[in-house]
Amino acid sequence: MPIMNKPHLMNKTKYTTLGLALSAMLFSACSGNSSQQVAHPADTGTTVNTQLPAAPHTDTIEIKGMAFNPGELTISKGDSIFWINHDIVAHNVTQFPQGHWKSPLLQPGDHFIQAFDDSASYYCSIHPTMRGKFLIK
Amino acid sequence: MIPIKTPIKWMGTLALVSLFLVPTAEAQKTKLTDPEIASIAVTANQIDVNYGKIALKKSHNADIRTFAETMVRDHEGVIKQAVELANKLHVTPKTNAMTKSLLNGEKKTTKMLNSKSGKAFDKAYAENEAAYHDAVISAIKTKLIPDCHNAELKGLLTSVMPVLEHHLHMAKEMAAKFK
Numbered sequence A: 001m002p003i004m005n006k007p008h009l010m011n012k013t014k015y016t017t018l019g020l021a022l023s024a025m026l027f028s029a030c031s032g033n034s035s036q037q038v039a040h041p042a043d044t045g046t047t048v049n050t051q052l053p054a055a056p057h058t059d060t061i062e063i064k065g066m067a068f069n070p071g072e073l074t075i076s077k078g079d080s081i082f083w084i085n086h087d088i089v090a091h092n093v094t095q096f097p098q099g100h101w102k103s104p105l106l107q108p109g110d111h112f113i114q115a116f117d118d119s120a121s122y123y124c125s126i127h128p129t130m131r132g133k134f135l136i137k
Numbered sequence B: 001m002i003p004i005k006t007p008i009k010w011m012g013t014l015a016l017v018s019l020f021l022v023p024t025a026e027a028q029k030t031k032l033t034d035p036e037i038a039s040i041a042v043t044a045n046q047i048d049v050n051y052g053k054i055a056l057k058k059s060h061n062a063d064i065r066t067f068a069e070t071m072v073r074d075h076e077g078v079i080k081q082a083v084e085l086a087n088k089l090h091v092t093p094k095t096n097a098m099t100k101s102l103l104n105g106e107k108k109t110t111k112m113l114n115s116k117s118g119k120a121f122d123k124a125y126a127e128n129e130a131a132y133h134d135a136v137i138s139a140i141k142t143k144l145i146p147d148c149h150n151a152e153l154k155g156l157l158t159s160v161m162p163v164l165e166h167h168l169h170m171a172k173e174m175a176a177k178f179k
């Protein structure tokens, strides 16, 4: 049986929002310019030098042929994952098994991006044999 | 994959459905054109959307309803992609013997499904879904893909296969529950 979304769990702030993930991407794109001082998105008001630890990274997982590819991935804490649906039917990305977080329905061509601090297993709740997982280094 | 014992009961349904889909020796020799393949693909998907809608109207079983919702969503999705591709390629779906045979099969199956209710309906729907997906998979594999000319259309048919295989797997599991 597919796991139902539990609304109260959606309040968890552990997972950054899409907006933050996007600004993190923008941030990492800018950090190549060494002469610039940039504001840390999670730490407003202060500025930091570009002598930073590894900037957040984004990995891509392709959804195709009723599978997540790669099915297993190792990322660093705070990295983002970008799922893109290149299949011919709609899918979703749902934390397995409790459904702590869930993407909207992804039509062919749609994508979903989220940053993570913890390892997780996930699946497509529409097609429960589709499974994937990622581990934090 | 969970191994499933050959569900003898839906083998009867399979034989019936196969009559409408497995091409005769004569049809096997005649190659299908791409417009004919487009017509068969759209019709085959639409029929399963229609079966799903019957199930959503008649069934109160949560598993059957979830499955039927997936069938409607997925097969409508495939139809949308097929129609978009056909438009792009200027291929106008052309009705043919196989389309007609599919529609004849649908008429009989619809009548059969509508004559049942409750658990008997759920069982008949699940068994028919298993048999129908099995028959469609073999028709695409043995006839539609080999006869297809356009590479993009062939690509679409190929990418439908894992979707159908997944549906077959789920349908078999569901049918086994009603034995």
Ligand SMILES: [Cu+2]
Pocket: A090, A091, A092, A124, A125, A126, A127, A130
């Ligand atoms: Cu899916």
